Amino acid sequence: MMYIQHFNCISPQHNVLNNDLDLLNDASEKKMQANEPVYESIPPGVLRRMGKAIRMGVGAALPICKAPALLNGILIGTANGGMEDCIKFLNQMVQYEEGLLAPGNFVQSTNNAIAGQLGLLTENKKYNITHVSRGLAFENALTDAMMQLKENPAGCYLLGGVDELSTYNYNIEKLAGAYKEEVVSIKNLYTTDSPGCIAGEGASMFVVNNDAANAIAKVEAVTTLHSNNLNEVKDKLKIFIEENLCDDDKIDLFLSGENGDNRDLKYYTACESLLNSNTTVGRFKHLCGEYPTASAFALWLCCILLQKQNIPHHIIKKKTTEKKLKNVLLYNNYKGYQHGFMLIKSCR
Amino acid sequence: MNRVFVTGMGIISAIGNSVAENHLALKEGKSGISKNLNLFPTKYASLLPFAQVGISTNELSSKLKIIEKGVTRTSMLALHAFNEAVEDAGLSGSIISAHDTALIGASTVGGMCLTDELYEDANKCEQGSDYTQSYDCASVCLFLQQRYKMSGIINTINTACSSAANAIMYGAMLIKNGFADRAIVGGADSLAKFTINGFNALHILSPETCTPFDENRKGLNLGEGAAFLVLEKDAAEKKIYAELTGYCNANDAYHPSSLSEQGDGPFFSMQGALQSAGLAAADINFINAHGTGTENNDEVESRAMIRLFNNPPDFASSKANVGHTLGAAGAVEAVFSILSLYYQELYANLYYNKAIPSTGLVPVQVYKKMPVQHVMSNSFGFGGNCSSLIFSKA
Known part of the structure; x- marks a missing residue:
């Protein structure tokens, strides 16, 4: 368990709270690319050399690290890190036939460059780690943060999930059949019955500690599973709810990672079917697209919804009369194989 | 909180395909480094020395009965060491696949050992290779997870050259916090045109x-x-190699690819490990140094050791035996550190001749038997990522 004090996100959207679906940023050329801000907090000389994943990660983190020296650690989940730098270096290598190469892209391509840069820019010499377990990289970073807070109860940590969409990982994932063949608007994402999703990207950052007093939300628990067996996924969710929710309590919102891929839909439907009839069902992938650490975006969205006590129409799949939003169950799976569940509670 | 014991080990490196072979090679002071890299075409194959594992990818594949598609050399090396470790600890298939058994791996190269295939898949939008889902670092553990149908926590860590030390630490924390009863922890990396050109x-x-x-x-x-x-909380009636008593991860926060002159990262990781173990500097009998052989690392690490220990204990680097195995290094050297504890002996730091003038530190130069109670193992990496582990005689 842990409490979220501050949160920030760079995503394809300007304003996720806008009720009007027409005012949301749609996919362009089958991709949902991040709507990057002007990075005022990053020194220009440093910014110029940063690849996109590092830029987004650092850019989302710095505004919420008000007193960075007080942080007891930096924990990042990222499946790919600086993929663009990685392939740029590779292309340079092929082009110059392994000649004398500039090392910049190589150094930036390692997954840990985001957390490393954050440590450097905030002069933070404490715990610094990068979890890369693909579709559960963020869930593992979050589990790590919970354990750090158990070992150091007075501590305060920066936790984040970052993945970029570069031409290269788009190509690789496209060859693997991850994306839709046809052009699909986010307005029709959940109704096009075809394989594949829309590619996305983003960086979501959280400052977490054990202090309930000023917190926005409490992450009660997290659990993960690797399986493509529907019954195992359902059992995992049943046990997770039993262990973490009191009998007289209920899930107000089930935030589902449904992504328009008809191959993954059965897992979301099955989990949805286990919930109470007075649970609202919401979806978020039309806002951020699909990427391995999209669950970090979902947690950020969850914080906003709990704070505003208002769910925009485009997020709602199934509405209930319930007004108060207290308990949220977040479920996401990556390619139907890596499943993550989080239980989030309002602190207000 | 639970205690964490090491009950099984597995290793494959340039000096041997098993713990026993590595142990013998260490005692005899053998180096696995030579100029005959033959895994893939690169202009550096005959120009630079590398520490290549002595089994071809095809041999590994048939030895491990690989029938799955898209399995890379990194995953095969990982499976080879994993198999030895779980067998050594006597873990049955049902224990490995139990929900309270975690798998925490580490890699920096992942499937990028197939550098040429990655180039094709990333740049050309034609037919994909068999490896589109095998390039990332996570692919290695996901392969092991599928092979053994593991249902506990599965994770991969990449903090560059300290990755495996952090994987060991994360596995220990899972056990201490009750998220797992046992954790299979380690790392794997294979030689790649990508890293050769990068370094x-x-x-x-x-x-x-x-x-x-x-x-x-x-x-x-x-x-x-x-x-x-193999880390376990409950090791009664089992062979125990060592206890993991201390660990710490700290950041140097100085430069993306080199260590600060004063070595804050190395100093804080070593100091933090001592604190977490509840030990004094004088309790450490041996330091398995990161000791890569670079101008920067060895001098900074020496300085940090002097800063913390004043008069550092015996120390040595095994990089001249097995090369720098990057994401695997922290695990490879954990095995070596534990061998020192288990057999009460230290192995020589090869090819050392004269001390670095500014520090004057002299590593262990010959194999020797001696009482060893606590060993500290250092791993430092790009991004300022420094980690230290302490293993103690059980």
Whole structure:
């Protein structure tokens, strides 16, 4: 368990709270690319050399690290890190036939460059780690943060999930059949019955500690599973709810990672079917697209919804009369194989 | 909180395909570094020395009965070491696949050992290769997870050259916090055209076999390998190799690819590990140094050791035996550290000749038997990522 004090996100959207679906940023050329801000907090000389994943990660983190020296650690989940730098270096290598190469892209391509840069820019010499377990990289970073807070109860940590969409990982994932063949608007994402999703990207950052007093939300628990067996996924969710929710309590919102891929839909439907009839069902992938650490975006969205006590129409799949939003169950799976569940509670 | 014991080990490196072979090679002071890299075409194959594992990818594939598609050399090295570790600890298939058994791996190269295939898949939108889902670092553990149908927590860590030390630490924390009863932890990396060119671009590859802590050291040699440990909270009636008593991860926060002069990262990680173990500096009998053989690392690490220990205990680097195995290094060297504890002996730091003038530190130069109660193992990486582990005699 842990409490979220501050949160920030760079995503394809300007304003996720806008009720009007027409005012949301749609996919362009089958991709949902991040709507990057002007990075005022990053020194220009440093910014110029940063690849996109590092830029987004650092850019989302710095505004919420008000007193960075007080942080007891930096924990990042990222499946790919600086993929663009990685392939740029590779292309340079092929082009110059392994000649004398500039090392910049190589150094930036390692997954840990985001957390490393954050440590450097905030002069933070404490715990610094990068979890890369693909579709559960963020869930593992979050589990790590919970354990750090158990070992150091007075501590305060920066936790984040970052993945970029570069031409290269788009190509690789496209060859693997991850994306839709046809052009699909986010307005029709959940109704096009075809394989594949829309590619996305983003960086979501959280400052977490054990202090309930000023917190926005409490992450009660997290659990993960690797399986493509529907019954195992359902059992995992049943046990997770039993262990973490009191009998007289209920899930107000089930935030589902449904992504328009008809191959993954059965897992979301099955989990949805286990919930109470007075649970609202919401979806978020039309806002951020699909990427391995999209669950970090979902947690950020969850914080906003709990704070505003208002769910925009485009997020709602199934509405209930319930007004108060207290308990949220977040479920996401990556390619139907890596499943993550989080239980989030309002602190207000 | 639960205690964490090491009950099984597995390793494959340039000096041997098992714990026993590695142990013998360490005692005999053997180096696995040579100039005959033959895994893939690269212009550096005959120009620079590397520490290549002595089994071809095809041999590994048939030995491990690989029938799955898209399995890379990194995953095969990992499986080879994993198999040895779980067998050594006597873990049955049902225990490995139980929900309270975690798997925490580490890698920096992942499937990018297939550098040429990655180039094709990333740049050409034609037919994909068999490896589109095998390039990332997570692919290695996901392969092991599928092979053994594991249902506990599965994770992969990439903090560059300290990755496996952090994987060991994360596994220990899962056990201490009750998220797992046992954790199979380690790392794997294979040689890749990508890393060879990367490190070459940084001008830190030695043209000769590396000479850690020597005044005239010329850089590091890249190596490959994999190692896994079985960590368990309840090891009654089992063979116990060692207890993991301390660990710490700290950041140098100085430069993306080199250590600060004063070595804050290394100092804080070593100091933090002592604190977490509840030990004094004088309790440490041996330091398995990161000792890559680069100008920067060895001098900074020496300085940090002097800063913390004043008069540092025996120390040595095994990089001249097995090369720098990057994401696997922390696990490979955990095995070596534990062998020192288990057999009460220290192995020589090869090819050392003369002390670094500014520090004057002299590593262990010959194999010797001696009482060893606590060993500290250091791993430092790009991004300022420094980690230290302490293993103690159980």
